[in-house]
Amino acid sequence: MSRPSFSDLPAVFPDWSPYPDLESAARAYLRDPDIALDAMAGVLRGQSVLGFTLERFVNDVNGVWQEVVVCDGTRLILWHGEDIPPEEAPPGSMTSSLRVVALSAVTEVGCRRRLSRNPNGHARVDSVDVYLLLTSLDEANVAAEEAGSVIRHDALRFGKTLDDGGAGQIARLEEFARLVSSLVGKPML
Template identity: 35%
Template sequence: MGAPQDWAPYSSVSEAARVYLRDPDLALDQLRSVVDPAAIRSFVMSRGFTEEPWGEALWQEVMVTDGQRLIMWRADDDVSGDVDGGEPRRVLLASVRSILLSTITDQVLSTEYDVLSDGTRRLAEVTLRLYTQLIVRSRQKSATETDVYCESFRFVKSVDNGGLAQMQRLLQFGRVLSRAL
């Protein structure tokens, strides 16, 4: 696959995945296993690279909502552990996670604008933060106090990370989630 095209102009997850993801068939098969594509009300996608000791690794994400759940597909390039004394091998770790929207306790949809010299504003960044009641860990501070840490998610699109169309799609996604909460 060459350089990915922008997914934002596409209204269907299937079309968007085919131009943007390296592994669209895997993503679509795994998403279809938990949600009917016709039920998807909104979606966003992200991808990026990280530098690992063994080379460059790609991560890919698709987030969809059917109005009742936040469904996240993620795939990461990785290496397996040393098995039977052999060389580690490259693997693709893929997962689908479904979170009931009723577990989301707070949503923050933030926009940042550049103010131009003539006083007009230009959208520069969109951030969607979702806070849930799903406890991921706790730490006892004293006999009577415990810090509880809940699952949260942050999605960001900017001029340099996706461009205007993807920022607008993240705004749309956040608004669809907000109406469903």
């Protein structure tokens, strides 16, 4: 598979927020949509996608980092792809990881909006940060327990800003948070 190096990738990616379905959004936004969609299809197995959010960024150390999070009504399905630094593997190597979390494992959903006001007083959402607190424990803090540290629950965190995603992706992340919030705590059929 031939891919551009991360130095050749644009700093701003296409906007996925206008695409209502996962496949179109992933193909517009991700560098490796086929890998992500194939991995997720093996878990979804025909289940409807009720909502999703996407993330992608480029860093100087590992190259491209990509994430897809899907809610099918009973689970969160998370795909994560990340380039492996050239000094650790042949050029073009990446990891592809899949994680499935039952919605019954989500104990809390939080959504923080940062607002600014223009001169006429109209409020605008500048960013949104969402967290999903899970019943599982944060692995890094479990090891630290023996040293007397505080144990923390695992959490999934997502964020969008006007500079990183724009108003459309902020709105879609808020929509995703509302979807998950509406399902948490309900009996699973």
